[in-house]
Amino acid sequence: MSEGDGTASSKLSEDFNLRASLMEKLPLEIKRRVRALKKLQYETVKVDVAFYKELFELEMKYDVEHQRIFNQRKAIVNGEKEPDDNECDWPSDDEHPTADGDDVDKLCNEVDKKAIVMEENNKGVKGIPEFWLQTMRNVSLLDEMIQEHDVKILKHLTDVECKLHSDEPGFTLEFHFSQNEFFTNKVLTKRYFFNYDISPDEPFEYEGPEIVSTKGCVINWNPGKNVTVKVIKKVQKKKGGQAKRTITKNVQEDSFFNFFDPPALKDLADFKLGQFIRDSIVPRAVLFFTGEEVAEDSDDEDGDEDEDDDDEEEEDEEDAEVSFV
Known part of the structure; x- marks a missing residue:
């Protein structure tokens, strides 16, 4: 302190x-x-x-x-439906803001040229490719969780839904995926449970229902595709010039997909993230996709300490063969 x-x-x-x-x-x-x-x-x-x-x-x-x-949003995103003129009757995002100066005109012209090239390259593309991946990457809290090895998997993410529980207080987040080489699940789920109980010790601190527990799901990874666990094989030399031996150990890898394997103990950060996805990401996805909606950055406590730990781990893994389970 x-x-x-x-x-x-x-x-x-x-x-x-x-x-x-x-x-x-x-x-x-x-x-x-x-x-x-x-x-x-x-x-x-x-x-x-x-x-x-x-x-x-x-x-x-x-x-x-x-x-x-x-x-309807899901159908458009995944190319199952092409919106008609009436459904597209909304002010265009392509209109350039009013401003003075040659630099602005030059920038607008460059943007227009790139847009033409992208339009040519994307002819015949259905829906909005990588809609949910881009939406998540535009949210700093989620972007920090996404590792490079997660990106190719999240390109298969077709929808994120929130289902309210009718039998008990809570909700379930559903992440839908197209067929892919990484796992066999079509849907990954994370359940959140809350209660309305008044704390007998602090009754006047009540501010509404609180999330009290979560339940993830089992991801059925295909062999060699589990990005949440890495296998480290290291050759260890014995004393006296004896034969070498190979040591193998499994180490948890940073990955967005650890989200579906929540800690056994209560994790306030995990609770807040689930609530944020429910209240903001799911209902306002298009605004995060376009960058119009900006989420507040979370406190990055112990950031330096985490980086130091990563450095130490990298040093330990020098000259080691690393692969996924």
Whole structure:
């Protein structure tokens, strides 16, 4: 803890002790009334619980309409449907912003030339190739999770859906993939469960339902294609000039697909990521794809420490043969 943190913590402790001291000095009649107010406060928390439960039911009601729209989006993205003129009746993103100067005109001309070349190269292409990969890469939090060896797999990602649970509070994120050489699953899932319980220890901290656990899925990797585990083979020399021996060990590899193998313990960062995908990525995918929507960067704590660990691991793997399981 830094000196500044210690000072702030000490100040908070002093403030708390001061307030507690003032409460103790209040007349008994006022203390009694304060207890009555706290009981009323608890009643408002119970009303909040009822509100959030009903809000979830309302979400489920309108989720039917959302899914209808998302199915249309999926059809266009995957080339199953070509939108007609009426469906494309929306202001074009190709219009250049008004600005002065030759540099702007030159830049616009260059963009137009590149667009013509891309249009020629993409003739006959259906849908919007790599829509979800690009959408995810435009979100810094997800882009940090995606490794180079993940990219070729995520090119097969055809849709991301969120299904609300009707039997228990929670939701499931579904990642749909086209047939590929990496795994046999058509859909990878991540389930999130939350409850509406009021904490008996801190009832006034209630701010709505909280995610309390997650459940991933088993990815059926094809042989040699599991990018979440790397096999390190290293030749070790024995003392006295004896014959060499090969040591093999499996090491977990950084990969986006570790997302589907959540930690056994509660992970607040994982909970927040799932909630973010549900609330923002799924319903507003096109805006992340175009770059119009920008997510706030998460705190990169212990970044330097992680980099140091990576360097040490790389040193250990020098002269070693590395492959995937």
